[in-house]
Amino acid sequence: MRVIRLVFLLVVCLSLSKAQGQDSLRSALRVQLDSHPQADTFRVNQLNELAYLWRADNDQQTIKLSQEALALSRKLHYRRGEAMALLGLGTGYDSYTTSANVLAYLEQARKLFIQLNDQDGLVRVVSQIGWFYTKRGDYVPALTISLQAQQLAEKTGRLELIARAKARLGGLYTILGDYQQGLEMQSATIQLYERINDQVGICRVLNGLGELHRLEGDYDRASRYYTKAIRLAHVLNNPRLAAQAESNLAAVYVAEGNYEEALEMGYKAINVLATSNQTDVVIWTQAVLARAYLKQNQLDNALDYGRRSLTLSRKGGYREAARDANEILAQVYAAKNKFADAYGYQQQYMAYMDTLTGRNTQRQLALLQYNYGLAEKQAQIALLKKDKALQLETAQRQRQLLLGTFVGMALVSGLLFLAYRNNRQKQKANALLQQQKTEIQAQRDQTNQALVELKTTQNQLIQSEKMASLGELTAGIAHEIQNPLNFVNNFAEVSIELIDELADEQAKAHRDPELEADLLVDLKQNLQKINHHGGRASSIVKGMLQHSRASTGQREATDLNALCDEYLRLAYHGLRAKDKTFNALFTVDLDANLGQVSVVPQDISRVLLNLFTNAFYAVQQRQKQAGSESGYQPTVRVSTRCAGSEVVIKVIDNGTLAS
Structure with a gap:
């Protein structure tokens, strides 16, 4: 792999909003799929990526794309594509099919990711399994698997995966009534999302914090968080995110006795959610509307929405939602003086309560948390043992190095003798070279004039390259x-x-x-x-x-982080302006402690542009050579660090010159 070391620091802060770019990314992937009908691994990867982007907005699209990807990957014996397709089916079918079928897809994906040693994929599928159990009120396996997902995510070091695992674990702690743990987890999550500028993630956590305070009974604080989530969702042009928070805000209005506002907000949310795949949120909103009608003594409307909520919750296996729906229906029938029906629903409500909050469940949850803490301590002990073994290995290497030094000294002595003999021979050769030098002197005078003309031509070429570089910048x-x-x-x-x-x-x-x-x-x-x-x-x-601008050679205090951020992306979009079919993944790992650096900004910017352009050109050429059968993913990586008085930048690509 090609690595270029430069003596200055490069920091790039990527702050593009994922929410605003998602529609355009889906459109771009759709165009690529339509223009690439070949049955190869590239098409499998594009199908899985597009299915992943549709997961929160259109589960039917997710299912359709994942089914095509699964069939094609199995035909090609492409196991990673098969694993991603199974994960997509498990996610898409979550709201439509039985629990056993959903888990079957997810378990097959998990086994494949383990066989492939794909840690990122394993984190995603384990987290999805934990969320599956959470939504259905099966809290013991939910907590077990969610803790595993957090541990796996932290091992990868990827902030996006860590944030998602912590967000779901924080939501689970909130449901279990451990509000302190839930608050700590959600606060850590929102900081991670801010670091990677994931505005959709921030919006979801704001909604989660509102839910935590609602369950605590702090309705004022809950309303503030819900309102912030709604405003951010509107900025992101994401009505489904706004509807989730509006549904929860309606529940606050019911608790405060503002029933008309609760109905208005609930209907506003359910009109958006009715066309989505968020069945659990639809069930919850129906229950909120039923409670509002019950409080207003509109018993027929309360009965209608209570039955809808119970039917959907039973179909999807959402036990907590079924518990709440049974409680509402028991109260409605009691108000109608139909005590036999009320008693039946009350019995079902009590059965769900025993399952969800029984002593045995609570003991198992406490034991899980204890075992999780014990596992962390054992991991620390293993790390200490590994460090000690590493120290012993280092000492052994030092002894071997010392022995090698003595052997090297003996070799150097022999080389010195050979060097003395060669020097005598060189003296004789120098006399002959002096004679040849005189002849060359005359020829040099003739070449000087040619050199002047060459420099003039070179300056003209440099100016032409500047104009070409400026054209690429303009395209980006x-x-x-x-x-x-x-x-x-x-x-x-x-x-x-x-x-x-x-x-x-x-x-x-x-x-x-x-x-x-x-x-x-x-x-x-x-x-x-x-x-x-x-x-x-x-x-x-x-x-x-x-x-x-022409360079003056004057050094200036320059924010190389921002400078490099611009030219990395401008180089990419400049190349895409020439070749619309070209796409590449580029990532950065930057030292945030650089500050201002004294450089000549015009010269540095040209160096950066040429460097990044060469990297993207290299991966473009390899992509053309590889064709459509290899599943090759063009990638450019940039990392920086401080090294004493120097600054180091590394640019890595997997292009045609990679080793």
């Missing part, structure tokens, strides 16, 4: 500058809404200072984001101007 500018401008527009619209809300609140006779403070905090955060993304657009234009 249109793509890169659009993202920050979209953020500025979105957050500006939200800020206008916040100002209107603040003005309405200030016009009231009885103002809520705490609500006004929250609105001002949100407004300030939006303005900071507008300023950040405006600066982002400005830095893109500044980088283009610096690249096209």
Whole structure:
């Protein structure tokens, strides 16, 4: 693999929103699939990737794409593609088929990932199995498997996988009533999502924190978190995320006695969720509507929504939802004076309560947490033993090195004798070379004139290369500058809404200072984001101007992190402007402690652009050579670190010159 070492630091902060780019990514993958009908591993990978992107919005698409990927991967004997397709089917069928069928798909995927030693895939499928048990109220295996998923994710070191595992574990702790553990886990999760700029993940955690405080009985704080989640979902243009938080906010309104607001918010949510694959949220919203109607003594409506919730929860195996639906129906029939029916539903409610919160279940959960802590300590002991063995191995190597040094000294002595003899021979050769030098001197004068002409031509070529480089930059500018401008527009619209809300609140006779403070905090955060993304657009234009400006040779304090961020992506989109079919994965691992570095920005920017362009060109050429049968994934990786007084940058690609 090709590794280039430069004496300066490179830091790239990728801050593109996954939510805004998801629709365009799905469209791009669809186009690639339509233009690539060949039955090969490349098509399998694209099918699985597109199925993964549809998992939260359209389970029918997820199932359809995963089924095609499964059939094709088995025909090609492509085991990793088969494992990913099985995971997609287990995720897509979660709301439609029996629990046994869903688990069968997920277990097959888990076994394949273990055989392939694919840790990322293993984390995803184990986490999905834990979430399957959580949604169905089977908390003992849910906690067991969710803890395993967290351990596996931490071993990979990938923040995205760690955040997802912690988020689901935090939600499980909240359901179990361990609010302190749930709060700690959710707080750690939101920090991870902020580091990788996953706005959808942040929105889900805000909703989870609202749910935690709702179950604690702190309805004011719960409402604030739900409202923040709804606003962020609107910024992300994700109505399903907003509907999840609106459904939970409706439950708060029921608890506070605001039944009309609860019904309005509940219907608003269920109209969006009815077309989604989020069956568990639909069941929950139906139960919320049933409670609101029950509190208003509209018993027929309460009975209708209670029955809907119970039917769906039984079909999907959601035991906690079935428990709540039985409780509601028992209360409705009691209010109708149909005590026999009420007694039957009350008995079913008590049976679910015994299953979900029985003493045996609680003892098993406590034992699981104890064993998890014990496993962590045993892992620490194993690590200490491994360190000791490593120290012994190092000492052995040092002894071998010392012995090798003595042998080397003997060899050096022999080499010195040979060098002396060679030196005598060189002296004789030098006399002959002196004679030849005189003849060469005359020829050198003739070549000087040719050299002057060559330098003139070289300068012209350099100027031409600059113009070509500027053209590639321009091709990437249109793509890169659009993202920050979209953020500025979105957050500006939200800020206008916040100002209107603040003005309405200030016009009231009885103002809520705490609500006004929250609105001002949100407004300030939006303005900071507008300023950040405006600066982002400005830095893109500044980088283009610096690249096209002639170098003065003057050093300046420069943020190499931002500079490299621009040119990595501009090089990629510049190449894509020439070849629309080209796609590559590029990742960064950067030292955040660099700060400002004194360099000549024009020269450094040109070096970076040429370096990244060469890397992407190399993987493009290998992709063309490999064809469509190899399953080759073009990849460029960039990492940086401080090394004393120097700064090291490594650029790695798996292209045509990779070793």
